[in-house]
Amino acid sequence: MHSAADTPADQADTHQAAAFIARWQGVAASELSTAQSFTIELCQLLGVDKPISLYTTHHPPTSRI
Secondary structure: OOOOOOOHHHHHHHHHHHHHHHHHOOOOOOHHHHHHHHHHHHHHHHOOOOOOOHHHHHOOOOOOO
């Protein structure tokens, strides 16, 4: 019988998950200061799109003369 991490892709996923946990485990910075980085890295780990910034979507930069 095969384990869940038999293929190279599964092993890479397991390694990436372990690295993510090690990186964020015991972070002393405030939740507010790390929320964006944590969310973006978690989305990358899960293979989903990162959240869209509503500020850049609804408030495009304007040029000042």
